[in-house]
Amino acid sequence: MVAQIIDGKAVARGLRAQYCERSERLARRGVTPGLAVIIVGANPASRIYVQNKLRACAEVGIASFKIELAETASSDEVIAAILELNSRPDVHGILVQLPLPAHIPIGPVLRSISVDKDVDGFHLYNVGGLVVGDTVFPPCTPFGVVKLLEHEGISVEGKNVVVVGASNIVGKPMALMLTQRDATVCICHAKTRDLAQFTILADILVVAAGKPNLIVPQMVKTGAVVIDVGINRLPSGKLVGDVDFDGVRQKASYITPVPGGVGPMTVTMLLNNALLSAERNTTS
Numbered sequence: 001m002v003a004q005i006i007d008g009k010a011v012a013r014g015l016r017a018q019y020c021e022r023s024e025r026l027a028r029r030g031v032t033p034g035l036a037v038i039i040v041g042a043n044p045a046s047r048i049y050v051q052n053k054l055r056a057c058a059e060v061g062i063a064s065f066k067i068e069l070a071e072t073a074s075s076d077e078v079i080a081a082i083l084e085l086n087s088r089p090d091v092h093g094i095l096v097q098l099p100l101p102a103h104i105p106i107g108p109v110l111r112s113i114s115v116d117k118d119v120d121g122f123h124l125y126n127v128g129g130l131v132v133g134d135t136v137f138p139p140c141t142p143f144g145v146v147k148l149l150e151h152e153g154i155s156v157e158g159k160n161v162v163v164v165g166a167s168n169i170v171g172k173p174m175a176l177m178l179t180q181r182d183a184t185v186c187i188c189h190a191k192t193r194d195l196a197q198f199t200i201l202a203d204i205l206v207v208a209a210g211k212p213n214l215i216v217p218q219m220v221k222t223g224a225v226v227i228d229v230g231i232n233r234l235p236s237g238k239l240v241g242d243v244d245f246d247g248v249r250q251k252a253s254y255i256t257p258v259p260g261g262v263g264p265m266t267v268t269m270l271l272n273n274a275l276l277s278a279e280r281n282t283t284s
Protein backbone atom coordinates (compact mmCIF):
# COMPACT_ATOMS: atom_id res chain seq x y z
CA MET A 1 0.00 0.00 0.00
CA VAL A 2 1.22 3.51 -0.82
CA ALA A 3 -0.49 6.30 1.09
CA GLN A 4 -2.38 9.13 -0.47
CA ILE A 5 -0.68 12.42 0.42
CA ILE A 6 -2.96 14.95 2.12
CA ASP A 7 -2.15 18.28 0.51
CA GLY A 8 -2.68 20.75 3.35
CA LYS A 9 -1.44 23.62 1.25
CA ALA A 10 -4.18 23.07 -1.35
CA VAL A 11 -6.89 22.63 1.30
CA ALA A 12 -5.72 25.82 3.00
CA ARG A 13 -5.76 27.70 -0.31
CA GLY A 14 -9.38 26.68 -0.94
CA LEU A 15 -10.46 27.73 2.54
CA ARG A 16 -8.69 31.08 2.30
CA ALA A 17 -10.57 31.84 -0.92
CA GLN A 18 -13.81 31.32 1.04
CA TYR A 19 -12.47 33.54 3.83
CA CYS A 20 -11.97 36.42 1.35
CA GLU A 21 -15.72 36.20 0.69
CA ARG A 22 -16.45 36.24 4.44
CA SER A 23 -14.40 39.38 4.96
CA GLU A 24 -16.07 41.01 1.93
CA ARG A 25 -19.48 40.24 3.50
CA LEU A 26 -18.29 41.89 6.73
CA ALA A 27 -16.95 44.88 4.76
CA ARG A 28 -20.41 45.37 3.20
CA ARG A 29 -21.71 45.73 6.76
CA GLY A 30 -19.00 48.29 7.56
CA VAL A 31 -16.79 45.92 9.56
CA THR A 32 -13.10 45.23 8.98
CA PRO A 33 -12.08 42.14 10.95
CA GLY A 34 -9.00 42.87 13.06
CA LEU A 35 -6.37 40.61 14.64
CA ALA A 36 -3.75 41.84 17.14
CA VAL A 37 -0.56 39.85 17.59
CA ILE A 38 1.68 40.47 20.59
CA ILE A 39 5.28 39.36 20.32
CA VAL A 40 7.63 39.66 23.28
CA GLY A 41 11.35 39.56 22.57
CA ALA A 42 13.26 38.53 19.48
CA ASN A 43 12.88 34.73 19.19
CA PRO A 44 13.76 34.26 15.49
CA ALA A 45 11.30 31.40 14.88
CA SER A 46 8.49 33.40 16.53
CA ARG A 47 9.28 36.40 14.32
CA ILE A 48 8.89 34.25 11.20
CA TYR A 49 5.61 32.71 12.47
CA VAL A 50 4.24 36.18 13.27
CA GLN A 51 5.24 37.51 9.84
CA ASN A 52 3.43 34.56 8.23
CA LYS A 53 0.31 35.26 10.29
CA LEU A 54 0.30 38.96 9.40
CA ARG A 55 0.81 38.20 5.71
CA ALA A 56 -2.03 35.67 5.74
CA CYS A 57 -4.33 38.26 7.36
CA ALA A 58 -3.59 40.74 4.57
CA GLU A 59 -4.39 38.08 1.92
CA VAL A 60 -7.95 37.60 3.19
CA GLY A 61 -8.80 41.19 4.16
CA ILE A 62 -8.17 40.99 7.92
CA ALA A 63 -6.51 44.08 9.42
CA SER A 64 -3.60 43.13 11.65
CA PHE A 65 -1.90 44.98 14.47
CA LYS A 66 1.56 43.91 15.61
CA ILE A 67 2.48 44.85 19.17
CA GLU A 68 6.18 44.31 19.83
CA LEU A 69 7.44 44.31 23.41
CA ALA A 70 11.05 44.09 24.55
CA GLU A 71 12.54 40.81 25.79
CA THR A 72 12.81 42.55 29.19
CA ALA A 73 9.09 43.50 29.35
CA SER A 74 7.41 42.58 32.63
CA SER A 75 4.37 40.37 32.98
CA ASP A 76 2.39 43.51 33.98
CA GLU A 77 3.41 45.28 30.79
CA VAL A 78 2.27 42.36 28.64
CA ILE A 79 -1.03 42.17 30.52
CA ALA A 80 -1.53 45.95 30.21
CA ALA A 81 -1.11 45.66 26.42
CA ILE A 82 -3.69 42.85 26.35
CA LEU A 83 -6.22 44.78 28.47
CA GLU A 84 -5.99 47.71 26.09
CA LEU A 85 -6.64 45.42 23.11
CA ASN A 86 -9.56 43.78 24.95
CA SER A 87 -11.32 47.15 24.98
CA ARG A 88 -10.69 48.07 21.33
CA PRO A 89 -13.72 47.53 19.07
CA ASP A 90 -11.53 47.29 15.94
CA VAL A 91 -9.69 44.26 17.42
CA HIS A 92 -11.72 41.04 17.17
CA GLY A 93 -8.92 38.62 17.93
CA ILE A 94 -5.84 38.75 20.16
CA LEU A 95 -2.97 36.32 20.24
CA VAL A 96 0.22 36.28 22.24
CA GLN A 97 2.94 34.49 20.33
CA LEU A 98 4.51 31.70 22.39
CA PRO A 99 6.96 30.98 23.87
CA LEU A 100 7.21 33.98 26.17
CA PRO A 101 10.56 34.91 27.77
CA ALA A 102 11.19 32.63 30.75
CA HIS A 103 10.59 35.33 33.39
CA ILE A 104 6.94 35.82 32.31
CA PRO A 105 4.48 33.24 33.70
CA ILE A 106 2.25 32.16 30.84
CA GLY A 107 -1.02 31.44 32.72
CA PRO A 108 -1.89 34.97 33.94
CA VAL A 109 -1.05 36.37 30.48
CA LEU A 110 -3.34 33.97 28.63
CA ARG A 111 -6.11 34.41 31.20
CA SER A 112 -6.08 38.19 30.69
CA ILE A 113 -7.17 37.81 27.06
CA SER A 114 -10.90 38.42 26.72
CA VAL A 115 -12.51 35.00 26.16
CA ASP A 116 -14.45 36.28 23.16
CA LYS A 117 -11.22 37.52 21.49
CA ASP A 118 -9.10 34.45 22.37
CA VAL A 119 -8.67 33.24 18.78
CA ASP A 120 -5.83 30.86 19.75
CA GLY A 121 -8.23 29.13 22.16
CA PHE A 122 -5.63 29.07 24.96
CA HIS A 123 -7.62 30.80 27.74
CA LEU A 124 -8.61 28.40 30.55
CA TYR A 125 -12.29 29.03 29.78
CA ASN A 126 -11.78 27.99 26.18
CA VAL A 127 -9.79 24.94 27.22
CA GLY A 128 -12.65 24.04 29.57
CA GLY A 129 -15.03 24.51 26.64
CA LEU A 130 -13.16 21.78 24.80
CA VAL A 131 -13.68 19.40 27.72
CA VAL A 132 -17.47 19.77 27.61
CA GLY A 133 -17.70 20.09 23.82
CA ASP A 134 -18.83 23.70 23.84
CA THR A 135 -15.84 25.36 22.22
CA VAL A 136 -15.69 29.14 21.82
CA PHE A 137 -12.62 29.15 19.55
CA PRO A 138 -11.06 25.77 18.71
CA PRO A 139 -7.25 25.89 19.00
CA CYS A 140 -5.79 26.33 15.56
CA THR A 141 -3.47 23.36 15.01
CA PRO A 142 -5.82 20.57 16.20
CA PHE A 143 -8.71 22.31 14.44
CA GLY A 144 -6.61 22.26 11.26
CA VAL A 145 -6.12 18.50 11.68
CA VAL A 146 -9.87 17.97 12.13
CA LYS A 147 -10.55 20.03 8.99
CA LEU A 148 -8.02 17.99 6.98
CA LEU A 149 -9.64 14.71 8.09
CA GLU A 150 -13.08 16.08 7.20
CA HIS A 151 -11.82 17.30 3.83
CA GLU A 152 -10.51 13.79 2.99
CA GLY A 153 -13.79 12.21 4.15
CA ILE A 154 -12.02 10.33 6.96
CA SER A 155 -14.47 9.62 9.77
CA VAL A 156 -13.07 9.43 13.30
CA GLU A 157 -16.16 7.95 14.96
CA GLY A 158 -15.31 4.69 16.70
CA LYS A 159 -11.73 4.75 15.40
CA ASN A 160 -8.64 4.09 17.50
CA VAL A 161 -6.76 7.38 17.57
CA VAL A 162 -3.31 7.62 19.12
CA VAL A 163 -1.96 11.12 19.75
CA VAL A 164 1.80 11.23 20.34
CA GLY A 165 2.66 14.39 22.31
CA ALA A 166 0.75 15.88 25.24
CA SER A 167 1.38 19.61 24.80
CA ASN A 168 -1.23 22.19 25.76
CA ILE A 169 -1.12 23.64 22.23
CA VAL A 170 -1.54 20.44 20.21
CA GLY A 171 -1.67 17.02 21.91
CA LYS A 172 -4.15 17.61 24.73
CA PRO A 173 -6.67 19.72 22.76
CA MET A 174 -6.34 17.30 19.82
CA ALA A 175 -7.29 14.40 22.09
CA LEU A 176 -10.27 16.30 23.50
CA MET A 177 -11.56 17.33 20.07
CA LEU A 178 -11.36 13.76 18.75
CA THR A 179 -12.96 12.36 21.92
CA GLN A 180 -15.83 14.80 21.32
CA ARG A 181 -16.16 13.28 17.84
CA ASP A 182 -16.51 9.78 19.34
CA ALA A 183 -13.03 8.44 18.62
CA THR A 184 -11.31 6.15 21.13
CA VAL A 185 -8.30 8.25 22.03
CA CYS A 186 -4.98 7.43 23.68
CA ILE A 187 -2.39 10.12 24.46
CA CYS A 188 1.28 9.10 24.51
CA HIS A 189 4.10 11.39 25.63
CA ALA A 190 7.82 11.57 26.37
CA LYS A 191 7.47 9.25 29.40
CA THR A 192 5.44 6.58 27.58
CA ARG A 193 7.15 3.20 27.78
CA ASP A 194 7.24 1.22 24.54
CA LEU A 195 5.55 3.78 22.32
CA ALA A 196 5.18 1.26 19.49
CA GLN A 197 2.76 -0.96 21.44
CA PHE A 198 0.30 1.98 21.36
CA THR A 199 0.99 3.43 17.90
CA ILE A 200 0.55 0.03 16.22
CA LEU A 201 -3.11 0.03 17.35
CA ALA A 202 -3.90 3.38 15.73
CA ASP A 203 -6.35 3.69 12.87
CA ILE A 204 -5.44 7.36 12.98
CA LEU A 205 -2.03 8.38 14.31
CA VAL A 206 -1.43 12.07 15.13
CA VAL A 207 2.18 12.86 15.94
CA ALA A 208 3.20 16.12 17.62
CA ALA A 209 6.35 15.32 19.56
CA GLY A 210 9.03 17.45 17.91
CA LYS A 211 11.39 14.52 17.22
CA PRO A 212 12.53 13.72 13.68
CA ASN A 213 12.02 10.07 12.65
CA LEU A 214 10.22 9.19 15.89
CA ILE A 215 7.67 7.15 13.95
CA VAL A 216 9.07 4.41 11.70
CA PRO A 217 7.11 1.90 9.59
CA GLN A 218 7.21 -0.93 12.19
CA MET A 219 5.22 1.30 14.55
CA VAL A 220 2.36 1.88 12.10
CA LYS A 221 -0.60 -0.38 11.31
CA THR A 222 -1.08 -1.12 7.61
CA GLY A 223 -3.70 1.27 6.25
CA ALA A 224 -3.45 3.78 9.11
CA VAL A 225 -4.01 7.50 8.57
CA VAL A 226 -0.85 9.33 9.69
CA ILE A 227 -0.96 13.03 10.55
CA ASP A 228 2.45 14.59 11.18
CA VAL A 229 2.30 17.82 13.19
CA GLY A 230 6.05 17.94 13.85
CA ILE A 231 8.24 20.66 12.35
CA ASN A 232 11.96 20.03 12.83
CA ARG A 233 14.92 21.73 11.17
CA LEU A 234 17.75 19.22 10.53
CA PRO A 235 21.42 20.36 10.74
CA SER A 236 21.39 20.24 6.92
CA GLY A 237 18.66 22.92 6.95
CA LYS A 238 15.98 20.49 5.68
CA LEU A 239 12.55 20.78 7.30
CA VAL A 240 11.07 17.43 8.41
CA GLY A 241 8.25 16.18 10.59
CA ASP A 242 8.27 13.51 13.31
CA VAL A 243 7.47 10.67 10.91
CA ASP A 244 9.82 8.76 8.58
CA PHE A 245 7.76 9.95 5.62
CA ASP A 246 9.24 7.78 2.87
CA GLY A 247 9.08 4.61 4.98
CA VAL A 248 5.66 5.13 6.56
CA ARG A 249 4.17 6.19 3.23
CA GLN A 250 4.59 2.59 2.03
CA LYS A 251 2.30 1.35 4.82
CA ALA A 252 -0.27 4.07 5.56
CA SER A 253 -3.48 4.84 3.65
CA TYR A 254 -3.12 8.62 4.05
CA ILE A 255 -0.19 10.74 5.23
CA THR A 256 0.51 14.45 5.64
CA PRO A 257 3.83 15.79 4.33
CA VAL A 258 6.11 18.26 6.13
CA PRO A 259 6.17 20.96 4.95
CA GLY A 260 2.80 21.38 3.23
CA GLY A 261 0.55 19.27 5.47
CA VAL A 262 -0.74 20.52 8.82
CA GLY A 263 1.39 23.72 8.86
CA PRO A 264 -0.60 25.76 6.33
CA MET A 265 -3.84 24.75 8.10
CA THR A 266 -2.77 26.22 11.46
CA VAL A 267 -2.60 29.79 10.17
CA THR A 268 -5.75 29.21 8.11
CA MET A 269 -7.70 28.24 11.25
CA LEU A 270 -6.43 31.39 12.96
CA LEU A 271 -7.92 33.40 10.09
CA ASN A 272 -11.16 31.45 10.51
CA ASN A 273 -11.30 32.25 14.21
CA ALA A 274 -10.61 35.96 13.66
CA LEU A 275 -13.40 36.11 11.07
CA LEU A 276 -15.72 34.14 13.36
CA SER A 277 -15.11 36.62 16.15
CA ALA A 278 -15.89 39.59 13.88
CA GLU A 279 -19.02 37.82 12.56
CA ARG A 280 -20.23 37.15 16.12
CA ASN A 281 -19.80 40.83 16.90
CA THR A 282 -21.72 42.00 13.86
CA THR A 283 -25.46 42.12 14.19
CA SER A 284 -28.05 42.70 11.42
Ligand code: GUN
Nearest residue numbers: 095096097098099120140
Ligand atom coordinates in the same frame (compact mmCIF):
# COMPACT_ATOMS: atom_id res chain seq x y z
N1 GUN B 1 3.75 29.08 19.28
C1 GUN B 1 3.74 27.88 18.66
N2 GUN B 1 2.49 27.59 18.20
C2 GUN B 1 1.72 28.64 18.55
C3 GUN B 1 0.34 28.92 18.36
O1 GUN B 1 -0.43 28.16 17.78
N3 GUN B 1 -0.09 30.11 18.88
C4 GUN B 1 0.74 30.95 19.53
N4 GUN B 1 0.22 32.09 20.00
N5 GUN B 1 2.02 30.72 19.72
C5 GUN B 1 2.50 29.56 19.23
